[in-house]
Amino acid sequence: MGDTDCTRQIGRWFSEFLPNSYMIYGPDDWQRCFLAAADQQLGRPADLSMPESAATADVRVGLLSRGLIHVGDQKRVREDAAKTLDLAVQESNKDLSCERAALRLAAVEWLARAGVVADEGKNPFLGQSEIAASPSAGDSERQAAESAQVLRAQEPQESRKGPIGRKPVRRNQKYRLIDGALQGIAESRPRTQEEVFQALEGRHVVIPPAEPFMAGRGWIAGFRRDPAAARAWLSKRWAELSLSPLPRGPKNPKK
C-alpha cells in the first residue's frame, strides 16, 4: 500500500470522529486548536475551523511556529503575536497542561527569534538569521519561517511603531492583569455586567486606579456605590479588548 493510500485512509478515519471530538465531546478551545491543526495537516477532511478566541492566541502562534497551520490573515497573526506575549506575562503557567505550557513557550521563543519580542532593538534570545529556514529545510520549517516573515513585515509608515505594529503604550501594570482576567471571564460567557464584577471579585483581581472602584475599595462595592460609572468603565474595557458582547434583552424576565 502506498503512502498516499495511507494518508487517504487516515483522512477518512479522521472524518469519522474528529467532528465529534471537536463539537460534542467538550474539549477546551485550546484543544480544538490542536484538532483543527491536525485536520489541516491532512487537507481538512473533517472541515474543522481554527478557534479564534483571544485566550488561545498562544496556541495558534505555537502551532504556526511549527508550521502546522497556515498564515491566513496577516493582521490576525500579528494580533495573535501581541496577545501571546500578553498571555505569557499575565497568566500563570502553573495551571496549564504541560503540552499547552510547552506550546506557549515555543510560541514565545519563536516570536523572539522573529524579532517580535525584541525590546528596543535588543533580542534576548537569538539572532534573526536563525529564523530563516535553510534551502534544504522541511516543509514545516519553511512554512514557519515564512510565517515569521509575516510578523516582521511592516509597512514603512509603521516602522516607528512597536515591534508588532502597535504604538508602544506605557500602561499601568494593573490593567494588564485586569485585561487578562476579563478575557478569561469573557470565555465563561457571563450574562450580565454584575456577573463580570462578581467574577473579578471572586478571582481577587486587583482593582483599577479608577472610580468607583477606588472609593468602594472593591469590584462589587464599587459597582454598588455607582452602578452607572462602573458599567461605563466595564463597557469601555470590554470594547477595547474586543470581547464578545454580553447577551442583550431583559436580564430578569418577568415570569
Add this chain to the structure above:
Amino acid sequence: MVASNAPLSRVFSAWVLRRPEDQETFRSLVNEAAARIGVAQSFQTVAILGFAAEAGYLREGHREALREGLLRQAGRSAVIDDVPMAFCLDVVGILGIAVGTKSCGRHGLHSPNRALVLGVFAQ
C-alpha cells in the same frame, strides 16, 4: 504547569521546543515506541512515531513501525456501544498521528537524510 510524565507528553514537548538538551529523552522514547509492534502498539505509540517522523528522526525499522501503526489505527472504531474511545479525546495524540501521516505522504517513509537536514534531532 501540570506536569506529565506520559511519554507522549514528553515527546510532544521535546518536539515542539526543539531543545538540544531534550534530544536524548526524545530519542529514547522514540526508540521505545518503535520497539512496540503488533497489538502492543497503542495510539500514543503511533503518535510518538508521528512526531518523530516530522522531526526527521526515524530509522528504517521505525518507519515500518509507523506505517503499520497508522494503518492499524485507521481501522479502529471511534465509538463502541455509544461510548467514544479514549483516543477521540487525545488531542496531542491526534496531532501526532496527523503530522506523522503528512510526513509519510509528503516525503515517503523512505525519505533519506531528513534527520540530517533538520539538525536538532539528527542521529
